[in-house]
Amino acid sequence: MGEFELIRHYFAAAACARAGGDVVLGIGDDCALLAVPPGEQLAISTDSLTAGVHFPDPCDPYSLGQRALAVSTSDLAGMGATPIGFTLALTLPFVDSNWLAEFARGLDAMAAGCDMRLIGGDTTRGPLSMTLTVFGRVPVGEALLRSGAQPGDLLCVGGALGDAAGALPIVLGEREADTVEAAALLRRYWSPQPQLALGQALRGKATAALDISDGLLADCTHIATASSVSLLIEQARVPLSDSLVRFAGTEQALQCALGGGDDYLLAFTLPADALPTMQSEGWPVHVIGHVEVGEGVRLVDADGRSVGIGHPGYNHFTN
Template sequence: MGEFELIRHYFAAAACARAGGDVALGIGDDCALLTVPVGEQLTVSTDTLVAGVHFSDPCDPYLLGQRALAVSTSDLAGMGATPIGFTLALTIPSVDPDWLSEFARGLDTMAAGCDMRLIGGDTTRGPLSMTLTVFGRVPVGQALLRSGAQPGDLLCVGGALGDAAGALPIVLGEQQANTVEAAALLRRYWSPQPQLALGQALRGKATAALDISDGLLADCSHIATSSSVLLVVDQAKVPLSDSLLQFAGAEQALRCGLAGGDDYVLAFTLPADAFPLMQAEGWPIHAIGHVALGEGVRLVDAEGNLVSVSHRGYNHFTS
């Protein structure tokens, strides 16, 4: 099977590859055509996933397809953007019809859940990897940035942290588990749900935001640096799921929540008076600290004492 036949058979025929909405022209020409409404800006983000680095190999191709798109789409959520579409550059060692069919099915499943359309890409032969570029739109002046946090703001997150990190030993085959708790953690690892609706709800409210991919403490440092402020994190307020606590124990669960990574939950700063209003609207958000004068990220206990942390998150070139 040649490259173009492969694209037509496994990807161009998928439901998510149909033009519509903001996609005026999808797969089939040299470029896709996107229509961005007047008064809105295009948001673009690219992620590369490499076998043995970002996911175990071999792994379930259906789950991999879901995860690959979710990881990239989460960046749109972190900007408060409305999704439009994505491109896929896929490198595979050989043409395996069963693998490609399941990968494309997983991709299509996540695309439907995120209202995303496949608008182009490329395929080539080589070690397994994939690069996805996602496109979204946001009203001019309303994109959520990392640079607006102000002293006095609350530091918040959009949900429980650490589940994906708790699942990692199972994913890597270092630990065997067949429990309800383990299954819940594995779902969070393989099928993260980008918080697109929350990101859009934070427009005009949050002063800074991003999605947590490398770990809470590591990613909060990006807000602190961009905003020239100090973020104080109260470790007792970091939300952890019952599944993670039961599976890993309190101490390891906290480590996963603080520095584990792969959460794809939003972290954001919010004026104190906006927090109860968002809770009243039903958003399951958690205040885990505050913004202060200074620089960096400080972890404290319930009494406000500094807590020393040896590992703050994942870094490709030092982890």
């Protein structure tokens, strides 16, 4: 099967490749055409995923298709953007029809859940990897940035942290587990759900935001640096799922939440007077600390004493 037949058969025919909404023209020409409403800006982000680094090889292709698009789309959530579409550049060592069919099916399922359309890309031969570029739109001046946190703001996250990191030993085959808890953690690893609606609800309320990909401590450092402030995290207020605590134990669960990464939930700073409205509307807002004058990230225990930060998060060139 040649490159163009592969694209037509597995990707151009998928439901997510149909034009519509903000996509005027999708796959089939040299470029896609996007129509951005007046008063809005394009939000664009690119992620590369490499076998053996971002996912184990071999792995289930359906799950990989879901995960690949979800982790990329999460960047749009972190900016408060409404999704439009994505491109996929896929490098394959060889053509495996069954693998491609399942990968495309997983990709299409996540695209449907995120209201994303496949608008183009490329296929090449080589070591298994994929690069996805996602496109969204956001009203002018309303994008969530990392640089607006102010002393006195609350530091919040969008849900329980650490589940995906807790699943990693199972994903890598270092631990066997056939329990309800393990299944819950594996769902968070293979099928994270970008918090798109929460990101849009935070427009005009949050002073800074991002999605948590490299670990809470590492990603909060990005907000602290961009905003020229210090973020104080109260260790006891970091939300953990019951599944993670039962599976890994409280101490290890906390380490997963602080430095494990792969959560793809939002971390954001919020003025205190905005919290009641967000909570009354039912948004998953968990206060874990606050913003102070200073620099960097500080972790404290229940008595307010500083806790040493061991593993701050993932970095491709130091881990």
